[in-house]
Amino acid sequence: MSEKNIPYKIYLNEDELPKAWYNIRSDMKVKPAPLINPGTRQPMTAQELSQVFCDELVEQELDNTTPFIPIPDEIYKYYKMYRPSPLVRAYFLEDALGTPAKIYYKFEGNNTSGSHKLNSAIAQAYYAKKQGLRGITTETGAGQWGTALSMACAYFKLDCKVFMVKVSYEQKPFRREVMRTYGASVTPSPSMETEIGRKILAEYPNTTGSLGCAISEAVEVAVKSEGYRYVLGSVLNQVLLHQSVVGLETKVALDKYGIKPDIIIGCAGGGSNLGGLIAPFMGEKLRGEADYRIIAVEPASCPSFTRGKYVYDFCDTGKVTPLAKMYTLGSNFIPAPNHAGGLRYHGMSPILSQLYHDGYMEAVAVEQTSVFKAAEMFARSEGILPAPESSHAIKVAIDEALKCKETGEEKTIVFGLTGTGYFDLVAYEKYHNGEMTDYIPTDEELAKFFAQIPKQ
Numbered sequence: 001m002s003e004k005n006i007p008y009k010i011y012l013n014e015d016e017l018p019k020a021w022y023n024i025r026s027d028m029k030v031k032p033a034p035l036i037n038p039g040t041r042q043p044m045t046a047q048e049l050s051q052v053f054c055d056e057l058v059e060q061e062l063d064n065t066t067p068f069i070p071i072p073d074e075i076y077k078y079y080k081m082y083r084p085s086p087l088v089r090a091y092f093l094e095d096a097l098g099t100p101a102k103i104y105y106k107f108e109g110n111n112t113s114g115s116h117k118l119n120s121a122i123a124q125a126y127y128a129k130k131q132g133l134r135g136i137t138t139e140t141g142a143g144q145w146g147t148a149l150s151m152a153c154a155y156f157k158l159d160c161k162v163f164m165v166k167v168s169y170e171q172k173p174f175r176r177e178v179m180r181t182y183g184a185s186v187t188p189s190p191s192m193e194t195e196i197g198r199k200i201l202a203e204y205p206n207t208t209g210s211l212g213c214a215i216s217e218a219v220e221v222a223v224k225s226e227g228y229r230y231v232l233g234s235v236l237n238q239v240l241l242h243q244s245v246v247g248l249e250t251k252v253a254l255d256k257y258g259i260k261p262d263i264i265i266g267c268a269g270g271g272s273n274l275g276g277l278i279a280p281f282m283g284e285k286l287r288g289e290a291d292y293r294i295i296a297v298e299p300a301s302c303p304s305f306t307r308g309k310y311v312y313d314f315c316d317t318g319k320v321t322p323l324a325k326m327y328t329l330g331s332n333f334i335p336a337p338n339h340a341g342g343l344r345y346h347g348m349s350p351i352l353s354q355l356y357h358d359g360y361m362e363a364v365a366v367e368q369t370s371v372f373k374a375a376e377m378f379a380r381s382e383g384i385l386p387a388p389e390s391s392h393a394i395k396v397a398i399d400e401a402l403k404c405k406e407t408g409e410e411k412t413i414v415f416g417l418t419g420t421g422y423f424d425l426v427a428y429e430k431y432h433n434g435e436m437t438d439y440i441p442t443d444e445e446l447a448k449f450f451a452q453i454p455k456q
């Protein structure tokens with residue numbers, strides 16, 4: 001296929017949309033380690049998990065073998081409202097960089113929630129509704145997950161209770177109003193509404209909150225309320241499964257034009273967008289059919305992959321969740337207050353952790369001022385205002401494209417542009433005013449949090 005035939009945006013026809021999610025675990029020789037009950041130290045059973053999560057989601061969580069899981073009609077219908085998402089050839093960014101590299105990005109910000117999170121939110125709300133539940137509870141950090149879930153709950157007429165990390169609740173009041181428009185109730189976390197919230201507040205009255213803490217509160221409310229379950233927007237196997245729709249679409253679009261990527265890049269908070277984007281490519285790699293360089297990008301101020309420990313740890317600060325084996329900074333870890341770039345979760349998806357541990361992918365940590373510099377360059381060339389999270393991937397895509405400029409290699413780079421940054425303008429403002437600083441935790445600081453990881 002000649003170069004000039006590749007359109008600026010590659011869309012798919014409706015009949016080219018994936019009809020099933022791809023379960024990457026089915027091709028992993030070493031499966032991700034199971035969730036463990038902290039009390040009994042035994043793998044969590046379906047029955048134990050179903051007290052917290054919806055039944056069918058528990059099944060998906062524990063299914064390490066089924067390669068393709070059909071997307072139910074009701075979910076497929078909703079996907080069609082905003083999918084396929086475009087795969088864009090970044091011609092203008094390539095020009096601005098003067099690189100021979102060919103850069104593509106899969107843009108997931110074309111829905112009101114502004115991110116890829118809707119792909120799993122709609123699935124999780126659907127299974128809750130199917131089970132006859134009244135509502136679901138969750139946490140949200142920057143607010144994208146809470147927004148996505150509120151949209152999904154409005155669609156399926158479910159009650160939605162969101163615990164929002166306090167610092168975001170205060171910094172992003174408009175995000176909260178979007179959620180309330182969709183009918184969700186939003187509580188800043190830690191709150192006085194839960195036992196764990198009251199305990200954390202007594203211990204740390206000035207805390208600005210963390211995802212780990214909001215998770216504890218949301219789980220507590222779900223477990224104590226009749227007809228409610230808890231849902232999580234990242235990290236879990238089921239979420240990576242739903243997000244595989246991103247990678248499957250990307251693969252169909254690239255295959256249509258005979259394009260084979262050399263490098264696939266994604267930002268990594270809990271690992272869901274990256275896990276979804278790379279799924280079918282990693283599948284080929286695991287089956288020995290093709291090879292790709294796969295790079296996870298994380299903030300230097302929250303470096304789970306690059307500096308964390310691969311051990312069993314709690315998924316939340318309040319230690320109410322099961323233990324997951326993952327790269328972790330310790331469940332008490334909270335990034336420095338100057339950190340504005342999202343991706344602030346202390347742990348990492350067990351699937352990606354295992355793949356990284358086994359050498360199937362790389363990880364790099366980048367500093368936030370360099371991330372915002374990349375975001376600005378991207379906005380000025382491609383026109384889209386990127387989310388700070390997504391901009392971690394942009395930063396490393398640019399770095400790789402500049403390496404190609406030096407060597408003259410025409411590599412094909414694909415990265416995930418997970419969302420838009422309209423609610424992150426306080427962070428952009430700090431960057432523009434020259435007030436943004438970088439903070440890299442010292443080994444001593446990290447050691448303090450590692451010391452609180454449960455004994456293995």
Ligand SMILES: *Cc1c(COP(=O)(O)O)cnc(C)c1O
Binds near residue numbers: 114145274
């Ligand atoms: C939540 C979010 C992320 C990070 O979450 P993952 O689970 O690691 O994908 C990245 N980008 C955007 C826009 C998000 O909303």
